Amino acid sequence: MSGNEIAGRGGILAAVVPGQPVAVLEEAARLADDLDVPLVCANVDPDRYVVSSYVDGTVVALPYDPDLPETEEKRFDPDLEAHIRRVLDGRGIPYSLQQLAGDPAWCLARLADDMNARYIVVGTREAGLRGSVREFFNGSIAVHLAHRQHRPVIVVPLNPIPGTQSFPWEDPPV
Template identity: 75%
Template sequence: MSGNDSTLRGGILVAVVPGQPVTVLQHALTLADDLDVPLICANVDPNRYLVSSYVDGTVVALPYDPDLPEVEDETFDPELEERIRSVLNGTGVPYQLKQLAGDPSWALTRLADEVDARYIVVGTREAGLRGSIREFFNGSVAVHLAHRQHRPVIVVPLAPVPGQGALPWEDPPV
Protein backbone atom coordinates (compact mmCIF):
# COMPACT_ATOMS: atom_id res chain seq x y z
CA MET A 1 0.00 0.00 0.00
CA SER A 2 1.25 3.50 -0.63
CA GLY A 3 -0.02 7.00 -0.23
CA ASN A 4 0.75 10.53 -1.23
CA ASP A 5 2.92 12.81 0.91
CA SER A 6 -0.05 14.33 2.76
CA THR A 7 -1.08 10.88 4.04
CA LEU A 8 2.46 10.32 5.34
CA ARG A 9 2.59 13.40 7.60
CA GLY A 10 3.58 12.56 11.14
CA GLY A 11 4.71 9.06 10.25
CA ILE A 12 7.79 7.02 11.06
CA LEU A 13 10.74 7.37 8.68
CA VAL A 14 12.90 4.25 8.41
CA ALA A 15 16.18 4.03 6.51
CA VAL A 16 16.31 0.82 4.48
CA VAL A 17 19.41 -0.56 2.78
CA PRO A 18 19.86 -3.53 0.43
CA GLY A 19 21.16 -6.50 2.42
CA GLN A 20 20.15 -4.98 5.75
CA PRO A 21 18.56 -7.41 8.21
CA VAL A 22 14.76 -7.11 8.25
CA THR A 23 14.93 -6.33 12.00
CA VAL A 24 15.19 -2.58 11.38
CA LEU A 25 12.03 -2.60 9.26
CA GLN A 26 10.20 -4.79 11.77
CA HIS A 27 11.00 -2.42 14.66
CA ALA A 28 9.87 0.58 12.61
CA LEU A 29 6.69 -1.27 11.63
CA THR A 30 5.92 -2.07 15.28
CA LEU A 31 6.41 1.57 16.24
CA ALA A 32 4.23 2.83 13.38
CA ASP A 33 1.54 0.28 14.26
CA ASP A 34 1.65 1.13 17.99
CA LEU A 35 1.33 4.87 17.20
CA ASP A 36 -1.21 4.30 14.40
CA VAL A 37 0.85 6.33 11.92
CA PRO A 38 2.17 5.58 8.42
CA LEU A 39 5.64 4.28 7.60
CA ILE A 40 8.01 5.88 5.11
CA CYS A 41 10.77 3.52 3.90
CA ALA A 42 13.68 5.51 2.46
CA ASN A 43 16.71 4.19 0.63
CA VAL A 44 19.57 6.63 0.03
CA ASP A 45 22.09 6.18 -2.78
CA PRO A 46 25.26 7.87 -1.46
CA ASN A 47 27.00 7.47 -4.84
CA ARG A 48 24.72 10.05 -6.47
CA TYR A 49 23.82 13.62 -5.69
CA LEU A 50 20.39 15.18 -5.79
CA VAL A 51 19.71 17.42 -8.78
CA SER A 52 15.99 17.95 -8.15
CA SER A 53 12.92 16.31 -6.70
CA TYR A 54 9.34 16.70 -7.80
CA VAL A 55 5.99 16.69 -6.05
CA ASP A 56 5.12 13.30 -7.53
CA GLY A 57 8.10 11.76 -5.71
CA THR A 58 10.40 11.58 -8.74
CA VAL A 59 14.02 12.22 -7.82
CA VAL A 60 16.61 13.27 -10.37
CA ALA A 61 20.18 12.50 -9.35
CA LEU A 62 23.55 12.23 -11.05
CA PRO A 63 26.59 10.13 -10.09
CA TYR A 64 29.60 11.61 -8.30
CA ASP A 65 31.78 9.18 -10.24
CA PRO A 66 31.93 10.08 -13.94
CA ASP A 67 32.39 6.38 -14.78
CA LEU A 68 28.94 5.48 -13.38
CA PRO A 69 25.99 5.51 -15.79
CA GLU A 70 24.10 8.80 -15.93
CA VAL A 71 20.64 7.40 -15.29
CA GLU A 72 18.90 10.50 -14.02
CA ASP A 73 15.64 9.21 -12.54
CA GLU A 74 16.31 7.36 -9.31
CA THR A 75 14.41 4.11 -9.01
CA PHE A 76 13.91 2.03 -5.89
CA ASP A 77 15.93 -1.19 -5.84
CA PRO A 78 13.48 -3.92 -7.00
CA GLU A 79 14.84 -6.62 -4.65
CA LEU A 80 14.69 -4.25 -1.68
CA GLU A 81 11.17 -3.24 -2.67
CA GLU A 82 10.05 -6.88 -2.82
CA ARG A 83 11.60 -7.59 0.57
CA ILE A 84 9.88 -4.57 2.14
CA ARG A 85 6.52 -5.43 0.59
CA SER A 86 6.79 -9.02 1.86
CA VAL A 87 7.11 -7.69 5.42
CA LEU A 88 4.60 -4.82 5.22
CA ASN A 89 1.78 -6.06 2.97
CA GLY A 90 -1.18 -7.27 4.99
CA THR A 91 -0.14 -5.47 8.19
CA GLY A 92 -2.68 -2.67 7.80
CA VAL A 93 0.03 -0.02 8.23
CA PRO A 94 0.07 2.43 5.31
CA TYR A 95 3.53 2.87 3.82
CA GLN A 96 5.42 4.44 0.97
CA LEU A 97 8.83 3.79 -0.57
CA LYS A 98 11.11 6.77 -1.21
CA GLN A 99 14.36 6.74 -3.17
CA LEU A 100 16.81 9.47 -2.16
CA ALA A 101 20.31 10.47 -3.22
CA GLY A 102 23.32 12.11 -1.61
CA ASP A 103 24.59 12.17 1.95
CA PRO A 104 22.31 9.80 3.90
CA SER A 105 21.95 11.98 7.00
CA TRP A 106 21.09 15.10 4.99
CA ALA A 107 18.73 13.22 2.65
CA LEU A 108 16.88 11.60 5.57
CA THR A 109 16.68 14.92 7.43
CA ARG A 110 15.22 16.64 4.35
CA LEU A 111 12.60 13.92 3.91
CA ALA A 112 11.78 13.92 7.64
CA ASP A 113 11.15 17.66 7.40
CA GLU A 114 8.97 17.24 4.29
CA VAL A 115 6.71 14.65 5.92
CA ASP A 116 7.04 15.98 9.49
CA ALA A 117 8.17 12.53 10.66
CA ARG A 118 7.78 11.74 14.37
CA TYR A 119 10.86 9.53 14.53
CA ILE A 120 13.69 8.37 12.31
CA VAL A 121 14.65 4.70 12.63
CA VAL A 122 18.07 3.51 11.45
CA GLY A 123 20.16 0.38 11.90
CA THR A 124 23.76 0.18 13.00
CA ARG A 125 26.45 -0.63 10.49
CA GLU A 126 27.87 -4.10 10.06
CA ALA A 127 30.17 -5.31 12.79
CA GLY A 128 33.84 -5.91 12.26
CA LEU A 129 36.92 -3.91 11.55
CA ARG A 130 35.99 -2.97 7.98
CA GLY A 131 32.61 -1.57 9.04
CA SER A 132 34.16 0.26 11.98
CA ILE A 133 36.85 1.86 9.83
CA ARG A 134 34.26 2.96 7.26
CA GLU A 135 32.07 4.38 10.02
CA PHE A 136 35.07 6.16 11.60
CA PHE A 137 35.93 7.94 8.34
CA ASN A 138 32.42 8.49 6.99
CA GLY A 139 30.72 9.01 10.33
CA SER A 140 27.69 7.26 11.67
CA VAL A 141 24.41 8.23 10.02
CA ALA A 142 22.71 7.93 13.41
CA VAL A 143 25.22 10.29 15.04
CA HIS A 144 24.89 12.81 12.22
CA LEU A 145 21.09 12.64 12.45
CA ALA A 146 21.09 13.00 16.23
CA HIS A 147 23.19 16.16 16.03
CA ARG A 148 21.70 17.82 12.95
CA GLN A 149 17.96 17.74 13.42
CA HIS A 150 15.36 17.87 16.18
CA ARG A 151 13.60 14.50 15.83
CA PRO A 152 14.34 11.51 18.02
CA VAL A 153 16.51 8.94 16.27
CA ILE A 154 15.94 5.30 17.12
CA VAL A 155 18.98 3.12 16.46
CA VAL A 156 18.33 -0.61 16.02
CA PRO A 157 21.42 -2.68 16.92
CA LEU A 158 22.19 -5.21 14.20
CA ALA A 159 25.21 -6.95 15.69
CA PRO A 160 25.49 -6.06 19.37
CA VAL A 161 28.66 -7.01 21.20
CA PRO A 162 27.70 -9.32 24.09
CA GLY A 163 28.42 -8.48 27.73
CA GLN A 164 31.83 -7.02 28.40
CA GLY A 165 33.14 -7.76 24.91
CA ALA A 166 35.31 -5.13 23.29
CA LEU A 167 33.81 -2.95 20.63
CA PRO A 168 35.67 -3.23 17.31
CA TRP A 169 37.42 0.13 17.83
CA GLU A 170 38.36 -0.50 21.48
CA ASP A 171 41.18 -2.46 23.09
CA PRO A 172 40.04 -5.86 24.40
CA PRO A 173 39.25 -5.94 28.14
CA VAL A 174 42.05 -7.26 30.35
Protein backbone atom coordinates in the same frame (compact mmCIF):
# COMPACT_ATOMS: atom_id res chain seq x y z
CA MET B 1 -3.02 6.07 -0.04
CA SER B 2 -0.33 7.75 -2.15
CA GLY B 3 3.17 8.57 -0.95
CA ASN B 4 2.34 12.28 -0.83
CA GLU B 5 -0.74 11.69 1.34
CA ILE B 6 1.31 9.56 3.70
CA ALA B 7 4.20 12.02 3.81
CA GLY B 8 1.85 14.88 4.70
CA ARG B 9 0.46 13.05 7.77
CA GLY B 10 3.66 12.80 9.75
CA GLY B 11 4.66 9.37 10.87
CA ILE B 12 7.74 7.23 11.14
CA LEU B 13 10.69 7.51 8.77
CA ALA B 14 12.74 4.31 8.44
CA ALA B 15 16.12 4.24 6.69
CA VAL B 16 16.31 1.02 4.66
CA VAL B 17 19.18 -0.47 2.67
CA PRO B 18 19.55 -3.65 0.59
CA GLY B 19 20.70 -6.59 2.69
CA GLN B 20 19.73 -4.93 5.96
CA PRO B 21 18.37 -7.31 8.60
CA VAL B 22 14.59 -7.21 8.87
CA ALA B 23 14.77 -5.93 12.49
CA VAL B 24 14.90 -2.24 11.45
CA LEU B 25 11.80 -2.53 9.30
CA GLU B 26 9.94 -4.60 11.90
CA GLU B 27 10.72 -2.14 14.71
CA ALA B 28 9.70 0.84 12.55
CA ALA B 29 6.46 -0.94 11.58
CA ARG B 30 5.73 -1.80 15.21
CA LEU B 31 6.24 1.84 16.22
CA ALA B 32 4.05 3.11 13.37
CA ASP B 33 1.33 0.64 14.36
CA ASP B 34 1.57 1.53 18.06
CA LEU B 35 1.24 5.25 17.25
CA ASP B 36 -1.33 4.68 14.46
CA VAL B 37 0.74 6.70 11.98
CA PRO B 38 2.07 5.88 8.50
CA LEU B 39 5.54 4.57 7.75
CA VAL B 40 7.87 5.95 5.09
CA CYS B 41 10.77 3.68 4.05
CA ALA B 42 13.64 5.66 2.54
CA ASN B 43 16.70 4.38 0.72
CA VAL B 44 19.59 6.78 0.07
CA ASP B 45 22.20 6.41 -2.70
CA PRO B 46 25.25 8.12 -1.15
CA ASP B 47 27.23 8.03 -4.43
CA ARG B 48 24.94 10.48 -6.23
CA TYR B 49 23.25 13.81 -5.65
CA VAL B 50 19.74 14.83 -6.72
CA VAL B 51 19.21 17.01 -9.76
CA SER B 52 15.41 16.73 -9.73
CA SER B 53 12.71 14.56 -8.22
CA TYR B 54 9.22 13.53 -9.25
CA VAL B 55 5.96 12.89 -7.42
CA ASP B 56 6.19 9.13 -8.05
CA GLY B 57 9.42 9.00 -5.99
CA THR B 58 11.79 8.82 -8.96
CA VAL B 59 14.86 11.02 -8.70
CA VAL B 60 17.26 12.17 -11.39
CA ALA B 61 20.75 12.13 -9.91
CA LEU B 62 24.32 12.86 -10.95
CA PRO B 63 27.31 10.93 -9.61
CA TYR B 64 29.91 12.52 -7.37
CA ASP B 65 32.47 10.39 -9.21
CA PRO B 66 33.11 11.84 -12.69
CA ASP B 67 33.94 8.35 -14.01
CA LEU B 68 30.38 7.11 -13.43
CA PRO B 69 27.65 7.57 -16.07
CA GLU B 70 26.17 11.07 -16.10
CA THR B 71 22.52 11.40 -15.16
CA GLU B 72 20.55 8.43 -14.03
CA GLU B 73 16.93 8.06 -13.04
CA LYS B 74 16.91 6.23 -9.74
CA ARG B 75 13.84 4.25 -8.86
CA PHE B 76 13.48 2.38 -5.62
CA ASP B 77 15.48 -0.87 -5.75
CA PRO B 78 12.97 -3.54 -6.91
CA ASP B 79 14.49 -6.27 -4.71
CA LEU B 80 14.40 -4.01 -1.66
CA GLU B 81 10.82 -3.01 -2.51
CA ALA B 82 9.76 -6.67 -2.77
CA HIS B 83 11.45 -7.37 0.59
CA ILE B 84 9.65 -4.44 2.24
CA ARG B 85 6.31 -5.51 0.78
CA ARG B 86 6.79 -9.08 2.10
CA VAL B 87 7.41 -7.70 5.60
CA LEU B 88 4.74 -4.96 5.64
CA ASP B 89 1.85 -6.14 3.47
CA GLY B 90 -0.99 -7.48 5.57
CA ARG B 91 -0.03 -5.51 8.69
CA GLY B 92 -2.59 -2.77 8.01
CA ILE B 93 0.03 -0.02 8.22
CA PRO B 94 -0.05 2.60 5.48
CA TYR B 95 3.45 2.93 4.04
CA SER B 96 5.31 4.45 1.12
CA LEU B 97 8.77 4.14 -0.41
CA GLN B 98 11.15 7.03 -1.12
CA GLN B 99 14.37 6.91 -3.14
CA LEU B 100 16.87 9.63 -2.18
CA ALA B 101 20.39 10.54 -3.27
CA GLY B 102 23.19 12.34 -1.46
CA ASP B 103 24.47 12.46 2.09
CA PRO B 104 22.27 9.95 3.99
CA ALA B 105 21.93 11.97 7.20
CA TRP B 106 21.12 15.19 5.34
CA CYS B 107 18.63 13.46 3.02
CA LEU B 108 16.87 11.69 5.87
CA ALA B 109 16.66 14.88 7.94
CA ARG B 110 15.21 16.80 5.00
CA LEU B 111 12.63 14.09 4.26
CA ALA B 112 11.74 13.99 7.96
CA ASP B 113 11.07 17.74 7.80
CA ASP B 114 9.03 17.40 4.59
CA MET B 115 6.84 14.66 6.04
CA ASN B 116 6.77 16.05 9.58
CA ALA B 117 8.09 12.73 10.92
CA ARG B 118 7.71 11.93 14.59
CA TYR B 119 10.75 9.65 14.69
CA ILE B 120 13.57 8.49 12.45
CA VAL B 121 14.46 4.80 12.72
CA VAL B 122 17.90 3.59 11.60
CA GLY B 123 19.96 0.46 12.13
CA THR B 124 23.48 0.15 13.46
CA ARG B 125 26.34 -0.54 11.08
CA GLU B 126 27.68 -3.99 10.40
CA ALA B 127 30.10 -5.26 12.99
CA GLY B 128 33.68 -5.98 12.10
CA LEU B 129 36.72 -4.03 11.07
CA ARG B 130 35.42 -3.01 7.62
CA GLY B 131 32.19 -1.56 9.01
CA SER B 132 34.02 0.12 11.89
CA VAL B 133 36.61 1.76 9.62
CA ARG B 134 33.88 3.00 7.25
CA GLU B 135 31.90 4.38 10.19
CA PHE B 136 35.02 6.02 11.63
CA PHE B 137 35.75 7.90 8.40
CA ASN B 138 32.16 8.61 7.31
CA GLY B 139 30.65 8.96 10.73
CA SER B 140 27.55 7.26 12.01
CA ILE B 141 24.33 8.30 10.29
CA ALA B 142 22.56 8.02 13.64
CA VAL B 143 25.09 10.35 15.28
CA HIS B 144 24.83 12.87 12.45
CA LEU B 145 21.03 12.79 12.68
CA ALA B 146 21.09 13.14 16.46
CA HIS B 147 23.19 16.30 16.22
CA ARG B 148 21.81 17.94 13.08
CA GLN B 149 18.03 17.83 13.41
CA HIS B 150 15.42 17.97 16.19
CA ARG B 151 13.54 14.67 15.92
CA PRO B 152 14.22 11.64 18.11
CA VAL B 153 16.39 9.02 16.40
CA ILE B 154 15.75 5.39 17.23
CA VAL B 155 18.74 3.15 16.62
CA VAL B 156 17.93 -0.54 16.20
CA PRO B 157 20.87 -2.76 17.22
CA LEU B 158 21.54 -5.22 14.40
CA ASN B 159 24.44 -7.23 15.76
CA PRO B 160 25.03 -6.36 19.41
CA ILE B 161 28.39 -7.26 20.90
CA PRO B 162 28.21 -9.22 24.17
CA GLY B 163 29.35 -7.27 27.21
CA THR B 164 32.52 -9.33 27.62
CA GLN B 165 33.80 -8.61 24.09
CA SER B 166 35.59 -5.45 23.09
CA PHE B 167 34.28 -3.23 20.33
CA PRO B 168 35.80 -3.79 16.87
CA TRP B 169 37.55 -0.42 17.00
CA GLU B 170 39.14 -1.06 20.40
CA ASP B 171 42.61 -2.51 20.84
CA PRO B 172 42.60 -6.17 21.87
CA PRO B 173 43.34 -6.79 25.55
CA VAL B 174 47.02 -7.15 26.39
